[in-house]
Ligand SMILES: Nc1nc2c(ncn2[C@@H]2O[C@H](COP(=O)(O)OP(=O)(O)OP(=O)(O)O)[C@@H](O)[C@H]2O)c(=O)[nH]1
């Protein structure tokens with residue numbers, strides 16, 4: 106019997122950006138055969154306890170637990186139905202805290218760098234509701250005084266540019282905007298390597314994005330520094346952008362859509378993938394793109 | 399073996415580049431070394447920090463952001479202008495004496511894909527007050543010799559303040575004069591006179607400012623390769639948005655770069671200070687720089 110090729114995939118993303126939910130939905134899709142063109146589970150191999158656990162929670166539309174303690178090993182033996190190609194996808198579930206500490210403490214384990222060196226493709230996760238924007242005081246003041254004018258309130262007296270005594274909160278790394286942290290993480294990952302990185306930028310919880318824009322346009326507008334960085338370094342990165350709604354909608358809080366999401370007879374119909382030229386339920390699409398040449 | 403793998407690796411702290419690291423960049427890719435000079439509180443740190451900040455909103459001056467080896471350094475310098483500092487009015491922390499050999503790094507890409515590195519000095523204002531008064535002190539700012547560009551800032555707020563306005567221009571004038579007379583700048587140098595804080599100034603004192611600009615150009619232009627004048631605002635204030643004037647200034651900085659990569663040789667007797675010792679390799683490479 107032919108041995109599958111190994112494909113090492115790295116999920117990169119700050120805490121709570123949808124990595125585990127993606128993995129849970131992927132596991133559901135590859136083993137359910139519900140989506141015609143998706144990658145399929147070839148046969149069970151090794152330990153699936155973790156995948157079964159998160160896929161169970163996903164099938165109930167539950168919010169998944171935070172991943173802690175670095176990484177959880179996940180290997181899946183897959184077949185591409187269109188080519189018959191066999192592949193062992195190595196896609197450890199990574200804890201977002203690992204990436205957060207990469208920015209905040211500027212340290213990582215040697216074992217993590219070994220993983221990075223073996224990488225064949227990256228999924229870069231961004232969650233639309235988890236973005237710390239670059240927020241300037243003078244822009245906020247300008248918005249505020251415009252709002253006051255429109256509401257005909259007395260504008261407060263401003264003393265712009267005064268050499269006022271420095272007060273307020275001292276700088277801490279955690280204050281840095283999401284786009285700065287993401288750029289630095291990518292600079293770290295590529296620093297010691299000469300290879301070309303294939304990256305799918307996964308905008309998770311795509312159901313939260315109400316504007317009619319492509320995933321790339323969305324990133325360009327919301328995280329312009331990250332978009333510029335990826336665009337400027339085409340010799341280092343081959344990039345595509347996809348919106349991914351792995352839950353299909355909100356599963357917590359006031360706006361929870363759990364009731365409607367659970368109505369689907371086939372759970373994979375909840376999932377929505379929006380790529381530049383196709384839309385559908387196939388959450389293995391980002392992986393297939395990474396594997397294509 | 400397992401022990402080796404569980405060891406931690408530390409990346410550089412990203413607060414600034416040492417001169418030797420700057421030298422690596424200069425030797426490996428087209429780079430502009432920009433010295434931002436000017437009296438205390440004239441807006442040097444804000445100019446550099448908020449130029450980086452402009453790219454947070456999108457492409458700027460026809461260029462896109464391609465990376466930086468000093469992201470924490472920039473973020474820290476911009477902090478007091480951000481909401482997370484919990485201030486009501488933006489400010490910039492004064493540059494300390496100890497930080498004065500730091501370089502900040504910005505990499506940009508043009509639409510055709512060519513990338514440019516820019517290295518900025520962030521020197522505290524007092525160093526320039528002293529340099530304006532003494533040739534020996536001026537020669538201590540060794541990076542002036544290696545600069546592709548020297549931007550001398552005129553504090554815009556002072557330029558429209560009657561008691562202050564003569565001094566606002568006299569300071570930069572004597573600094574420039576000193577740099578030329580002490581040989582730190584010469585006929586190969588590119589100098590920009592930059593009136594800062596334009597958002598506080600617009601509409602006031604135009605005639606005075608333009609007269610002073612002309613006076614500076616007349617006095618010094620024959621001794622320099624280029625001498626240009628600029629007005630900038632790095633804060634948003636009423637109708638004026640942060641970034642005004644920076645487009646032109648950035649274009650100026652990018653057009654003249656060090657283009658030749660010269661292997662360094664070091665003569666140990668040339669050291670004057672610890673700082674020189676640190677970056678002597680770089681200095682040798684740059685002393686022989688070429689212009690377009
Ligand atoms: N609306 C919506 N929310 C989602 C979707 N997918 C994930 N989320 C939410 O995003 C948050 C983070 O999801 P996780 O998958 O646990 O994120 P993670 O990246 O694994 O987080 P860490 O393990 O802490 O790094 C949770 O609150 C999810 O419920 C989606 O498709 N739509």
Ligand SMILES: Nc1nc2c(ncn2[C@@H]2O[C@H](COP(=O)(O)OP(=O)(O)OP(=O)(O)O)[C@@H](O)[C@H]2O)c(=O)[nH]1
Pocket residue numbers: 265266267268269436437438439440441442443444445488489490491492493494521522523524594595596597598630631632633635
């Ligand atoms: N309104 C306005 N204020 C500015 C501008 N540029 C700088 N400032 C303010 O001017 C003050 C001094 O700015 P800095 O950038 O710290 O000046 P500096 O030349 O680096 O000062 P030293 O490091 O002490 O030499 C700060 O309060 C800034 O917020 C500007 O374009 N507009």
Ligand SMILES: [Mg+2]
Pocket residue numbers: 124125126170171172198199200201
């Ligand atoms: Mg997780």
Ligand SMILES: [Mg+2]
Pocket residue numbers: 442443444491492493520521522523
């Ligand atoms: Mg300063």
